[in-house]
Amino acid sequence: MAAVCTMVGRLGDGLVLAASLEDEAGSTRLLEPQTQAKRLLRTLSYTSPARASLDAPPYLLHYLIELDVIYIAICDAHVSQERAFTYLQQVAQEFSAQYGDRVKEPTRPYSFIEFDTTLQKLRRSGGGRRRVAELDKKPQEVQHILRDNINHVLESGMSLSDLEGSSSRVSQKYRGGLKNSTRRCRFYAKTLVVLLILLILLYWSMPGEYFIVL
Structure with missing residues (x-):
């Protein structure tokens, strides 16, 4: 029932x-x-x-x-x-x-x-x-x-409409924060990839005597 x-x-x-x-x-x-x-x-x-x-x-x-x-x-x-x-x-x-x-x-x-x-x-x-x-x-x-x-x-x-508006604003704020965090992660990932590429290029362009082989 x-x-x-x-x-x-x-x-x-x-x-x-x-x-x-x-x-x-x-x-x-x-x-x-x-x-x-x-x-x-x-x-x-x-x-x-x-x-x-x-x-x-x-x-x-x-x-x-x-x-x-x-x-x-x-x-x-x-x-x-x-x-x-x-x-x-x-x-x-x-x-x-x-x-x-x-x-x-x-x-x-x-x-x-x-x-x-x-x-x-x-x-x-x-x-x-x-x-x-x-x-x-x-x-x-x-x-x-x-x-x-x-x-x-x-x-x-x-009013319930105010409550619904508050709920929507909280939800939008959460989604906005999540979107910003995702953007930051992507930025850091791209920066790391660029740095790795630069280090590789620098390694191959430098004379061998500047590197210590273990």
């Missing part, structure tokens, strides 16, 4: 459109992660990365933005990003098929609460093997997924 809690919200105002828990009896332990997820819905904007994974101990919170809708899955820490985002992609496909043209209509939370039935079916079927196979054929674009602590994101007031 990919998620212990799934939440669907509207991008722009963070209105919760639908939600589902794996186990209602365990809802108490999910109160804090759910609160964090709702705050995240209000934090995300049109400039935020399309997907990210955030640490929300003891869980991981994964989100996906598609067609002005935010899909959030709260998962156990052992669930891989690939599995979580495959699940979210399936949820996005089902939700878009059922409510895609009505997303802007709701004015109250949980207007599409009946979507919980679909979410339960996806969880019970492991996400639907046929749909998983179909998705595996498509580029999942999960090579680089932002990973940070959700409390840091929410409490610092730093």
Whole structure:
């Protein structure tokens, strides 16, 4: 089972459109992660990365933005990003098929609460093997997924786009340093080769008596 809690919200105002828990009896332990997820819905904007994974101990919170809708899955820490985002992609496909043209209509939370039935079916079927196979054929674009602590994101007031920019700058700085190091190594190697050639030429051009043969 990919998620212990799934939440669907509207991008722009963070209105919760639908939600589902794996186990209602365990809802108490999910109160804090759910609160964090709702705050995240209000934090995300049109400039935020399309997907990210955030640490929300003891869980991981994964989100996906598609067609002005935010899909959030709260998962156990052992669930891989690939599995979580495959699940979210399936949820996005089902939700878009059922409510895609009505997303802007709701004015109250949980207007599409009946979507919980679909979410339960996806969880019970492991996400639907046929749909998983179909998705595996498509580029999942999960090579680089932002990973940070959700409390840091929410409490610092730093937008996820800022975090992504910082991550990109660090990556570019690292690549720049690596490129400079490579250039220096090549320069030293070329210099050494030139010096060796000069020494060889000097050896053959000097009279024999200037060299000591051991």
